Amino acid sequence: MEKGNNQPTAANIMQIGTGFWASKILLAAVNFQLFSLLAEKKTMSAQQIKTTLQLKCTDRSVYDFLDALAAFKFLDREGLLATARYSNSRDSDLFLDKNKPSYIGGILEMLNNRLYRFWGNLEEGLLTGLPQNEVKDGLESPFVMLYRDPEKLKEFINAMGGIQMGNFIAFAQQFDFSKYKTLTDAGGASGLLSVMVAKYQDHMTCTSFDLPAVESMANDNIQRFQLADRVKTTSGDFFSGPIPNGDVVVMGNILHDWNEEKKLILMKKAYDAIPFGGAFVAIENVIDDERRQNTFGLMMSLNMLIETGEGFDYTFADFNRWAKVVGFDSTSVVALAGSSSAAIAYK
The missing domain is CATH 1.10.10.10 (Winged helix-like DNA-binding domain superfamily/Winged helix DNA-binding domain)
Structure with missing residues (x-):
């Protein structure tokens, strides 16, 4: 035949x-x-x-x-x-040249050194709903260990910033900032999102907000781009205290770390930090509503099972539902680089 x-x-x-x-x-x-x-x-x-x-x-x-x-x-x-x-x-x-500032191999190093073997336990993660990383063996969370080692923390933060740079630039260029003057990046890590917004939107003043251990890295990037006049850092924990006020509050790859209850807590804190007319933006691998196209988003969501047990990536429909629960007035979504999008909620 x-x-x-x-x-x-x-x-x-x-x-x-x-x-x-x-x-x-x-x-x-x-x-x-x-x-x-x-x-x-x-x-x-x-x-x-x-x-x-x-x-x-x-x-x-x-x-x-x-x-x-x-x-x-x-x-x-x-x-x-x-x-x-x-x-x-x-x-x-x-x-992939480690000597260039455009190097994104840090995330690949982490995939090789940590996640490659942990993903071998995907079946157990699905059966038990428990993390399959270092905590499975009674060890500390890898992020606790990272924050104890300044050099490894710097490498990790720079790697995360490197792979997000395309998204940060796309967001800085595509989002309509004309109505806003201030931005807070909650969980800002190396400060690169704030730096990119300030670079491409010369009327914006930005604050990068994260734990004290990464503040010096953010300040280094702010100085490198010569934007200290419009980009500042501040330290804190967004679960134990308020998020600094801003016309726009952004969280990049933050919400997917947590279960739905904690996602709602963080979105409510963002809501409280912005004025009426302000916007909350989540930059994530937002999964398409039919859950058929964004396979990377689906795989990243399973990676959150491996890493946290309860965290997950989500669709825009999920985001829209949570935004209504919190009290936001309307939502929209903007495609960024690759599989990532900016899910936006307006107050």
């Missing part, structure tokens, strides 16, 4: 089922700092890479590793096998 276009195929099943193979190839390259090495050397042979990285596997395995990275468009290759020369692709050179 002639095979038609509508014949069943197992291709998608196998692509997803073996997806961790592809993931681990990239994560291993990041862990080896291969892209940083190639950014420095420009081009290298497989043998040079093998020697520099001290790989003890066969030459054939090295070829397979590097050629898989090339097939995935992470590397460029000229030649074949022993004669091949490898270099970074354009995207890899910009985003």
